[in-house]
Amino acid sequence: MTTSHILNAVSPLIADLAQDLSERERLRRLLAALRNLLPADAVALLKLEGEWLHPMAIDGLMPDTLGRRFRLAEHPRFAQLLAAGQAMRFEPDSPLPDPYDGLVAHKGQTITELHVHDCMGCVLQLGGMPWGLLTLDALEPGRFADPAALAMLQAFSNLAAATVATAERVHQLSQLARGSSHTTSTAAVPERGLQGSSPAMRQLQKDIALVAASDLSVLITGETGTGKELVAQAVHAQSARAGKPMVSINCAALPDNLVESELFGHVRGAFTGALTERSGKFEQAQQGTLFLDEVGELSLPVQAKLLRVLQSGQLQRLGSDREHHVDVRVIAATNRDLAAEVSAGRMRADFYHRLNVYPLNVPPLRERDSDVLQLAGYFLEENRSRLKLGGLRLEAAAQAALLNHRWAGNVRELEHLISRAVLKALSRNDGSSGRASSRLRIVTLGVADLWDQPEAIVATPAPQPPATQSLPAPELGLRDAVTTYERELVNASLARHHGSWAAAARELQIDRANLQRLAKRLDIVKP
Incomplete structure (x- = not known):
C-alpha cells in the first residue's frame, strides 16, 4: 500500500474533525476509511460499558449485531484485546471462539464458511483510559498476516480515538443545548435499556x-x-x-x-x-x-x-x-x-x-422498521449467553420475515418469539446431529423456527375503511355503541373458547389481565 493511498484514506477523516456531523455519520465514515486501508470483510467499533461491550458502529456485519451486548467474561478475544492495550492479531488457528462467527454479511457463503478465520483489533484510549475496541475480521485465513497491517491499525487507532472524542463532545454539546447538563454513570444505566436508532x-x-x-x-x-x-x-x-x-x-x-x-x-x-x-x-x-x-x-x-x-x-x-x-x-x-x-x-x-x-x-414496533433486526440481535445475544451457545444467527429469509411482521404485541412479542425460536432450533439441531456438542457451534434460526404457520409471517394489510353507505345509523350515542360492540366481541370470544380467558385474550390480541379488566368494566361475567 502506497503512502498516497494511506493519505487519501485518512485525509477526509482529519477534515471531518472540524465538521458538524452526526455521531452516526462520523463513525460510519471512520469504519469506511478503515476498510479502505485494510482488507477486512467486517469492521466494528465497540464501546466499553462496565463489563459489557456495546457496538456503536459496524461495517460488513449483520444488522442485528448493532443490538447485541457482549459480556467480556464470555468473549475471551475481546478480553485479551483490552488487556493487551495495543493492536494485536489472533492466529487463524486460535482456539478462542470469535464473537462474530456467523455474523459476517458475506453473500454466497454457506453457514459453515461464515466462521471468522483471521482477526485483529486494538484498544481506543481516551484520557488515558480504555474507551472501547476497534476490531477487524476476515473470512480468509492469513488476510492480516503482513506485519504492516498490525502497525497500520495501531497508527490508525490514534485518529480513531480523536474521531470518537469529537463525536462524544458533539453529543455532550447537543445535550447542553437541550438543557440537560446531567450525565449518568454506567452503573446508573439499566442493563436492559432502550434499544433502537430509528x-x-x-x-x-x-x-x-x-x-x-x-x-x-x-x-x-x-x-x-x-x-x-x-x-x-x-x-x-x-x-x-x-x-x-x-x-x-x-x-x-x-x-x-x-x-x-x-x-x-x-x-x-x-x-x-x-x-x-x-x-x-x-x-x-x-x-x-x-x-x-x-x-x-x-x-x-x-x-x-x-x-x-x-x-x-x-x-x-x-x-x-x-x-x-x-x-x-x-x-x-x-x-x-x-x-x-x-x-x-x-x-x-x-x-x-x-x-x-x-x-x-x-412508538409501536411496526413504526420502527429499522429497529426490528437490532432488537432481534439483542434478544439473540441474551439467549446465546443464557444457553451458553457458540453463536446464534438469523437466515436471510428469517430476517425478511421479521421485517414484514406487524407486531401486534410489539417488542415483548419479538422477545418471546426469539426465545421460542431458539429452543425450536436447538431441538431440531440436536435431533438431527444426535449429539449435544452441536450447541457449541453456530445455531441458525429459520422461518420455520419463528412461526409454525407460513402465513403468520405475511404482513397484515392495513384495514380498509368500509363504505359510508354500509354503516347503519346508530341507535345509541357513539360511546355507547362502541361499548356495546366491545361487549359483544368479548362475549362471543369467551363463548367460542368455553370461557377461557387466556384463549380469548390471544384471539383478541390483548393481555389476559387487560381482557379481564375490560370485562369487569363492561359488566361481563365469564360464561
Missing part, C-alpha cells in the same frame, strides 16, 4: 433527555409491550434524581382496599392486620422517582386522594392525622387513552392534567 426512537430519546433535566410529571403512553417502563427508567437515570431510589408500583395489581395503604402508608391499628406502622411508596421514593404503571386502572376515589400529594407533596398515612411532606417526581404510564377515559367519566380531569404535564408516547 427516527421515531431517536426523537423519543431527545424528548427523554429534554424532560429528564426538569422535575415535571411525565405521562408515558403506548401500546402493550412497547417498553414504557424502560422509558420511565431512562427518564430517572438521566435526571438529577438518578442517585436516589426509583420506586415502581403496578396500579392494576392493587386491590382497592390496599391502594391507599400502599401509596401513603399506614399507622398501627389503621385496619385489621396493621400490626406495625409502615411507610408508603411515596415516602420510600423520597427525593427520587415514583413510577405509577397502568395508572388508568386507579379508581376515582384513589385519584381524588392522589391529587393533593401531586400538587403540594403533602400526605397522611392511613389512620393518622399527621402530615408528611415528600419530594417525589411522578412518572405514570398507561396503554389507555386517558383523554377518552376522562370523557367517559372514568378518570378525573384534574387528575389527568396533573399527570399529563409532559407526555411521552412510545
